Amino acid sequence: MTTTIGSILTVSSYFLRSICFLHISHSYIYEFTETRGESMLPTLAVQNDYVHVVKKYKNGRGCKLGDCIVAVKPTDPNHRVCKRITGMPGDYILVDPSDSIYREKSDSDEPFNTYIKVPNGHVWVTGDNLAHSLDSRTYNSIPMGLIKGKIVAANDFNQPFWNGSLSNILGFRKIQNTFIDEES
Amino acid sequence: MSTIFHSPGFKRSLKILSWIPVIIAFNDNVSYIARIKGPSMRPSLNPNDNELSTDWVLLWKWGCTQSYNLKRNDIVLIKSPSDPHKIYCKRIKGVQFDTIKTLHPYPKETVLVPRNHIWVEGDNVTQSVDSNNFGAVATGMIVGKVVKVIWPPTRWGTNLNETVGRHDALSLATRQ
Amino acid sequence: MAPATPVVDREAVAATLQASKQRNRQECELKALTQYECQFVDLESNRYICRPFKRLFEVCAGTSYETTAQPTNSADRS
Numbered sequence: 001m002t003t004t005i006g007s008i009l010t011v012s013s014y015f016l017r018s019i020c021f022l023h024i025s026h027s028y029i030y031e032f033t034e035t036r037g038e039s040m041l042p043t044l045a046v047q048n049d050y051v052h053v054v055k056k057y058k059n060g061r062g063c064k065l066g067d068c069i070v071a072v073k074p075t076d077p078n079h080r081v082c083k084r085i086t087g088m089p090g091d092y093i094l095v096d097p098s099d100s101i102y103r104e105k106s107d108s109d110e111p112f113n114t115y116i117k118v119p120n121g122h123v124w125v126t127g128d129n130l131a132h133s134l135d136s137r138t139y140n141s142i143p144m145g146l147i148k149g150k151i152v153a154a155n156d157f158n159q160p161f162w163n164g165s166l167s168n169i170l171g172f173r174k175i176q177n178t179f180i181d182e183e184s
Numbered sequence: 185m186s187t188i189f190h191s192p193g194f195k196r197s198l199k200i201l202s203w204i205p206v207i208i209a210f211n212d213n214v215s216y217i218a219r220i221k222g223p224s225m226r227p228s229l230n231p232n233d234n235e236l237s238t239d240w241v242l243l244w245k246w247g248c249t250q251s252y253n254l255k256r257n258d259i260v261l262i263k264s265p266s267d268p269h270k271i272y273c274k275r276i277k278g279v280q281f282d283t284i285k286t287l288h289p290y291p292k293e294t295v296l297v298p299r300n301h302i303w304v305e306g307d308n309v310t311q312s313v314d315s316n317n318f319g320a321v322a323t324g325m326i327v328g329k330v331v332k333v334i335w336p337p338t339r340w341g342t343n344l345n346e347t348v349g350r351h352d353a354l355s356l357a358t359r360q
Numbered sequence: 361m362a363p364a365t366p367v368v369d370r371e372a373v374a375a376t377l378q379a380s381k382q383r384n385r386q387e388c389e390l391k392a393l394t395q396y397e398c399q400f401v402d403l404e405s406n407r408y409i410c411r412p413f414k415r416l417f418e419v420c421a422g423t424s425y426e427t428t429a430q431p432t433n434s435a436d437r438s
Contacts, residue, residue: 017202020209027212041398042410059268065417065424066393072324075299077249086393086415091424092373098397098413112429115368121266122363130413131397140365145263145325182392182416265363291364319363 028055031149033070035082039127039134043068043175044082048157051082051175053149060123060144065091066179068151071125074139082151083135084178087124092117096137098130116141123147151175216243216328218261220273224306224313225259228344229273229333240335243328251280251300251323257348259330262304265318271327274314275349278303283355287316294355295320302326307349377418377425388420390427 031053038046053070057063065088073079087093095114118124122141127133136142156171188194220229220239229239243261247253254260256276264270278284278297285294287309297303301320306312315321333339381388396410416432417424 017206020205021202023209024205024212038398038400038408041408042396046406059263061268072322074301074322074324077300077322077324084393084395086395088424090422091417091426092368092376093424093426094415094428095367097415097426097428098395109430113370115370115373115426116365117368119266119363119365121264121268126395128395129398129410130395131399143263143265143268143322143325145265145268146322147268179391179393179417182390317363 026055027148028058030054035154037082038132039129040068040082040084041129041132043084043128044154045156045158050155050157051151052153052155054152055149057150058148060147063123063144063147063150064088064177064179066177068175068177069123069125070148070151071142072146072148074142074146080148081125081135083125083127083133085123086126087118087136087141089118089120089122091124093124121145212245214244214246216245217241217334218243218271218328222273223311224308225273225275226308226311228259228275228307228342228347229330237336239333239339242331242334244331245328248326248329249323253329254279254302254323254326256282256354257345259344260302260304261327261330262321263325263327265321265325272304272313273330274304274306274312276302277305277315277350277353278320284315284353285355287350290316290319300324303353305349305353307347309350373425377420380420380423384421386421388418391417391419391424393417 032050033053035044035049035051036047044051051070057067057069060069063069063085065085067085068082069085070080070082073081092115094112095116097111116124118141122143124136124141126135126137153172153174156173159168159171161170218241220241223230223233229241248260254276256279258276259273260276261271261273264272280297280299280301282297282303283294284297284303286292287305295303297320300323302323303315303320305314305316330344332344333342377388393415395413395415397413398408398410400406400408414433415426415428417426419425
């Protein structure tokens with residue numbers, strides 16, 4: 001009897017320690033997690049796309065304009081969003097220059113004349129797919145304290161195991177900073 | 185080589201090390217003890233100026249970002265919206281969907297607290313950087329809820345709701 | 361919810377940019393960030409078409425000033 005209880009205790013203690021180790025490494029070091037939704041097309045697929053998140057960038061530490069990040073949704077602490085940073089603290093950025101489909105019909109200049117200055121400690125985030133993304137254009141800039149990490153790479157499980165259209169294992173590719181020098 | 189790995193000292197220290205993640209996970213998600221700095225929550229916390237007698241409080245963290253666990257006049261620790269590496273200790277003066285009458289630096293006279301946000305203020309209204317400066321805060325920014333003062337011993341059993349700061353923060357429309 | 365953020369117009373931003381240029385006496389870098397506007401053409405097979413949308417920024421002394429305007433994207437759109 002005592003040996004049974006003892007072995008149950010041992011097993012659950014090992015279990016607890018492994019779970020906690022996993023949890024700590026997920027929140028401070030690295031996480032591999034699924035993403036969903038069309039807001040980051042074409043960078044991330046609508047479903048079955050898994051991202052590699054580095055947690056060194058937690059709380060926005062070392063994040064730059066053009067980085068892809070995972071953050072807690074400001075309107076729901078139980079949801080997380082993947083977005084791209086398009087404004088750092090102090091930057092002047094256009095609130096919403098997109099929506100070209102409607103733009104072509106109306107000649108209004110307003111979308112190119114509505115700027116905000118990103119407040120201290122905040123970042124402006126938008127999805128890569130400006131047509132279908134709920135982001136800073138709706139909920140304003142987000143505090144860096146909500147940033148959980150930076151996406152450095154992704155695996156697209158829609159791709160075949162070997163040599164898919166991305167000619168790599170399991171659709172692996174790096175997610176890069178897209179803020180680049182403009183050659184005129 | 186094998187002698188080091190099979191020595192009882194090595195095994196024991198490995199066993200102790202393996203519990204460290206458990207302690208960190210507990211401190212991050214369940215409960216933690218924190219030191220309160222500064223005068224912004226006076227007189228509820230840090231009632232006097234003495235640097236040596238700052239209050240240490242017990243924090244409850246489990247589920248502290250969920251709106252249903254947050255009530256008006258709860259004291260919470262939040263990450264500062266203007267600097268994520270700073271932690272503020274404030275009192276919740278408004279929960280989601282409340283209408284708040286704001287104070288001076290805030291540009292609008294009343295404000296509706298959005299879904300899953302809170303309005304926080306220091307008890308010491310005049311010496312506090314709070315929602316009147318940076319607006320409502322997402323509940324995701326909450327670090328923990330202050331349960332009780334545990335140090336210094338003279339402050340055990342302090343009623344944290346004896347003074348609750350400003351009484352006219354809620355606009356009449358919400359009170360009804 | 362972020363702090364109450366005032367909206368400013370292009371002239372105000374241009375003036376700030378000009379002031380920053382004079383203060384720092386240095387060349388600003390022109391940078392670009394390309395985002396997209398994607399529309400599904402076939403929901404069942406998840407096929408979609410993306411049109412690039414290039415956003416231009418002038419970076420002076422660490423601060424970015426967006427300079428995206430109507431003509432900066434017109435070439436991609438013909």
